[in-house]
Amino acid sequence: MGEGWPVMGTVLVVGTTFGVVARQSGLQPLEIIAMSLLVFAGASQFAMVQLFSQATPAPIVIVSVFFINLRHLLMATSLRPQVGRLPLAGRLFAAFFLTDESFAMATGHFRRGGRSLAYYLTFAIALFVLWNLATIIGIVVGGAIGDPRRFGVDFAITATFIGIVVLAIRRPADVVIAIVAGLVAGALALAGASTIAVITAGAVAPLIAVFVRR
Amino acid sequence: MIWIAIVGSALATYLTRSLPFAVTLGGRLPPAATRYLEALPVAIIAALVGPAVVAPEGALTHGAEPVAAALVVAAVAWRRSLLAGVIAGVVAVALIRMA
Numbered sequence: 001m002g003e004g005w006p007v008m009g010t011v012l013v014v015g016t017t018f019g020v021v022a023r024q025s026g027l028q029p030l031e032i033i034a035m036s037l038l039v040f041a042g043a044s045q046f047a048m049v050q051l052f053s054q055a056t057p058a059p060i061v062i063v064s065v066f067f068i069n070l071r072h073l074l075m076a077t078s079l080r081p082q083v084g085r086l087p088l089a090g091r092l093f094a095a096f097f098l099t100d101e102s103f104a105m106a107t108g109h110f111r112r113g114g115r116s117l118a119y120y121l122t123f124a125i126a127l128f129v130l131w132n133l134a135t136i137i138g139i140v141v142g143g144a145i146g147d148p149r150r151f152g153v154d155f156a157i158t159a160t161f162i163g164i165v166v167l168a169i170r171r172p173a174d175v176v177i178a179i180v181a182g183l184v185a186g187a188l189a190l191a192g193a194s195t196i197a198v199i200t201a202g203a204v205a206p207l208i209a210v211f212v213r214r
Numbered sequence: 215m216i217w218i219a220i221v222g223s224a225l226a227t228y229l230t231r232s233l234p235f236a237v238t239l240g241g242r243l244p245p246a247a248t249r250y251l252e253a254l255p256v257a258i259i260a261a262l263v264g265p266a267v268v269a270p271e272g273a274l275t276h277g278a279e280p281v282a283a284a285l286v287v288a289a290v291a292w293r294r295s296l297l298a299g300v301i302a303g304v305v306a307v308a309l310i311r312m313a
Binding site for chain 2: 010013014017027031034035038039040041043044046047048050052057058059061062063064065066067068069070071072073074076077079080083088091092094095096098151152153155156157158159160161162163164165166167168169173174177178179180181182183184185186187188189190194197198199201202203205206207208209210212
């Protein structure tokens with residue numbers, strides 16, 4: 001479990017950043033806490049803050065979050081054989097805490113020959129607790145900072161997204177997909193179609209992957 | 215409106231986490247569908263970046279955001295650290311806007 005410390009440190013920093021940015025965007029503390037408690041997905045929560053700030057209708061927010069989280073289907077499918085030992089209620093409980101980080105740590109554990117589901121559950125739930133504590137710290141800090149634009153804090157979400165994309169690049173096609181998605185969404189927003197910009201660009205750009213051979 | 219979006223997003227997120235744990239899928243997805251699903255997260259997140267860099271607050275950028283975005287890419291690629299990128303981007307945007 002000791003190898004989890006760097007991940008926990010990152011979750012603490014990103015969770016605090018989320019609290020700060022969400023508070024700065026004008027969301028109420030209770031709304032921000034509910035997002036971390038109920039949604040518990042970093043990229044989605046940052047995306048929600050940005051979509052809220054553009055007064056995006058709720059159905060579009062929900063569909064955008066669903067698309068961002070479709071990757072969970074792949075991760076959960078990959079963990080399915082290991083959780084098969086649990087009864088249905090246990091599997092439904094374990095599923096709530098599935099994140100990129102807990103998936104990565106659990107996969108590493110199982111690849112090394114580990115069999116213990118307690119490893120996944122302990123780590124995944126620890127991240128949930130940490131994420132929510134960090135959110136509250138961020139809300140307190142965010143309420144104390146003045147105009148966010150003065151310090152460039154409003155750019156923190158965008159910088160976080162860019163970092164996530166850069167770290168997720170696995171092959172050249174990923175670079176092309178990311179650039180196409182960004183440019184199409186930016187062009188649509190400039191053209192006045194900001195409500196559908198993200199979802200359209202996000203759904204169209206991955207078609208490139210369908211036609212590119214590895 | 216915000217609460218509907220929060221509860222709806224929570225349900226949508228839980229659905230993606232729990233579906234494969236709840237049911238046993240027979241067979242595999244076609245390779246094209248797998249490739250599409252694998253590319254989807256990066257594309258969505260990149261699509262979120264586009265408007266924020268090109269058209270912050272709905273109008274064409276004055277230049278601070280694209281320059282800072284390039285610095286973030288460089289910082290993250292170099293340090294392999296999200297935090298390094300966020301610090302580089304926030305500091306760059308604050309300095310350029312001040313200039």
